[in-house]
Structures are given as C-alpha cells and as structure tokens.
Amino acid sequence: MELVTPGIGLIFWMTVAFGLLLFILGKFVWPPVMNALKEREIAIEQSLHQAEAARREMETLQFTNEKLLKEAKEERDALMRDARKVREKLIEDARERATVEADRILESARERIQHEKMAAITDLKNQVANLSVEIAEKLIREELSDSVRSKHFVDKSLGEINLN
C-alpha cells in the first residue's frame, strides 16, 4: 500500500520544489528562450523573403541585360551598316571627284599643250619667215652681185607676175 499512498511530506516538498522550478524557469529562462526562437524564426523568414526578392530582381536584371545587349547588338549592326554605306559613298564620291579633277587637269593640260603648240608654230613660222627673208636677202645680194643673172631673174620674175 505504501506504493500507492502519497505521503504528505513528499507532496509538500514536490509542490515547493516544482512550484519554485516553474516560477524561476518561467521568469528567467523560458521568456528569453521563446523570444530568441521567435526572433530567429522571424529573421530567417525575412532573410528568405529578401533572398527571394533578390532572386526575382536578379532575374529582371538579367532580362533587362539581355534586352540591352540585344539592343546594343542591333544598334551596332545598324551603325556598321551605316558606316559601310558612308564609306562606300565616300569612296564613290572621292572617285568621282578624282575623275572630274583628272579630267579637268587633262583638259587644262591639253589646252596648254595646244596653246604651247600654237605658240611654237607661230614662233617657228616667224623664224622660218625671218630665215626666208635672210636667205632671200642673201640670195638677192648674191644674185645682184651678178648683174646678168639678176637681170635675167628680174625679167623672169616680172614675167611671172601677172598684172591684172
């Protein structure tokens, strides 16, 4: 019967000891422990949310990056195309201008050559005329030194002159 008969002393001491334990732990231990657990859980949850948000942001960022890259590529292609066009045009223009210039130069050279030629011809003509006059003078002088012949010549020349 001893086994199932609670003793008064034991009930008293157990109540005191357990009551004190409950009071001390309930006052000094469980509140900080429970609060710490709760705070940590909140912190973990917040961190998870933040991580999720960061991930989403990264995704949008990546998307934007890709879009930007694509745009940049397109722009570069357009620029390249334009540049090529401009270059071709430049080359074309340059060629045209060069042709025109060359033509002009050629023309002017030709003109000058013509001009020079004409000058040379005039000069030559003058010189030939001078020479002819000199030769004629010499010849005349020579001829005149021989009066017979000069007479003959004058006659002949006079004969040739057709008086109209």
Next chain:
Amino acid sequence: MRKYIVSIIFIFSVLICWSSTPDLSSHEDSTSHNAKQSEEFNAGQMIIDHIIDNHEWHIATVGHTHISIPLPIILLDNGKLVMFCSSKFEHGHASYKGYKLEIERNADKGKIVKVTPGTMVTDTTAGKPLDFSITKTVAGIFVSVIIMLIIFFSVARSYKRNAGHAPKGLQSLLEPLILFIRDDIAIPSIGKHYYKYMPFLLTTFFFIFLSNLIGLIPIFPGGANVTGNIAVTLVLALFTFVIILIKANKNYWLHIFNAPGIPWWLKFPLPLIPIIELAGMFIKPFVLMVRLFANITAGHIIVLGFVSLIFIFGQMNTGLAYGVSPVSVFFSLFISLLELLVAFIQAYVFTILSALYFGMATEEHEHTESH
C-alpha cells in the same frame, strides 16, 4: 557537472545533518541479529524496497555494511518541529527522541512512528507525526530541479549570447525538444493562446523527462524513483488541474453543467451527463497521475525482476545463477533501453494531455449549437 551536483548534495546533507556521524555512514549489522533472515532473498520485498521512498539514500551493501547517505528527518508532531539526521536511527535499529523507523513488515513499514520512551516498542496509542523529511525521493526531486536549473540557465544564456545565430552545444541539443513542445504539442492542442502555457508545458516536460532518465541511472545521484512515486505525479497532475480550473472559460463550465446539444432528459431530473462530465473533470488529472506513476514503476519493477531472477536461481544452485545471468542481464538491458523510450513517451504524453486539457478549457465556440 555531475561532480558539481554531487558536491551540492553533500553540502546539503552536511548542513542539515548535524550528527557526529560522517556523511557516508556505515553501520555494521550484528550478524547474530536476523542472520538467517538477511540470507534469504525475497525478490518482491527487494523490488518494493527499491521503488518506494526511503529516509536514507542507500548506495551499496558490502557484506553486512550498508553504505548510504543519511538524509535529514523533519517531523511535525502536534505543531512541534523536530529535526535530526536519519543516521540516528541506525537503519531502523535505534530510536531517537522518541521516534523510530518501522522495519517490521506491516502497514507502516518504512515510516516513522513513536515509541514508548526508552524502548523499541511501537506506541500504537500515539498518533503518527507528520513526516516532512527530505527523503530519497525529495532529494531526487532536488537533484532534478538543480540539474534543470543549471541546464536551462546555461541554455538561456547561450540564447542571449547567440541571438540570431544557429544554436550551439547544449542549446542545439534542447532546441529540437523545445520546438517540438511548441510546434507539435502546444500550438495544435491549445491554439493561438499557447504562449502563456508554454512555461508550464516546457517545465513539466523537461522535469518528467529528466527525472525519468535520472531514475534509470542505478547509482547515486540517480536511482531515486521520482516520477515513479505517486505523490510526485499527484502534484504534477494537480498543477495541471489547478491551471485548468483557473483558466477555464464559461464555455467549459457550460459544457460540464449544461452541455449543449444533449437531450434535456439526460440532464433533468437525474443530471446524468453533468455527473459524468464532473467526474471526467477529476478523472483526467487522476489518469495523468496514475499513467506516469504506473509506467515508470512498472519499468523499474521489470528491470529489478530480471535482476532478481539471478538471485532466485542462485538460492537453488550457484551454477544455475551463472547460467541465468546472461539472459537476465540481456533482458534487463533490453527493458532499460525500452525504458529510455518510455521516459520520453511518458513525458510527451503527460505534456500533450495537459496541453489538450488546457485547449479544451479555453476553447472558444463560435457556434455553440454545432457541438
């Protein structure tokens, strides 16, 4: 830490026991006295002696010398406080200040009774003194309480120091249990007002669990059958009962005295349902008390029973005892391991049932008719 606790117990004993005998008192049994009786092995008696309370903390018996820690005796006799050390009784062979420890096998065995002055004869006419002694179980309760205080103050400290970080050491050992009590016991059973019950649930769970575990350790400072003592479980159940009474809302009382949805003829003229409900109010904590007590006591009895087998066979034949001992040891070990599980399960069951009762007492009914 064990050393620390042992020294606390020693200091405690020294302070209370102002006897001239040393702490570890040894007493020589006179061999002529009951020599034949001590030779005989009574398994049932041995088991009962191990699981009931005692006025000294027996550690071992070498030959006829008992090695035990004497515990203080505190008696309240007709309003008079009497205090002395249990070593004065010399294990029941001497009387002191008119009291003695009953060792005869009768209803008062192990209790302190009055004697006719100068003799060892029990004074049956005088009333028994109220025994507030620090018995083995009380000392066991103190051991559990001190260990719990040490453990949980250190844990609370590490929670403060380690705020916002992963748990470390003892803290990480106990955190799953604390979370288990919060998330799997308190919140599902009580609901959103769980927070104010957490201190009681946590303290009860860890007290029962720790006491169960310490009770499984066969040597000092373990071995006191704390949770296997009906007075201890009675007090634990009473705490639950008192909290239910304090926290119960009017729905709870309505359900007891005038349960809605029950035909009127079950309540009047014979209040059948109210009687059942009222009985249930007391049966719940009573069952809590008995379940814990019976489970732990039964476990101890089985382990001790298997050990006793060796000595029972030993009385027949020494060889037989040697043959039986491996089997006995194996089964004791098996039951001890089972007891480890039971230690947890019983702490869990006590806590979850308390939580469920709290939940029932504070349940808010939006639709009273639906129930």
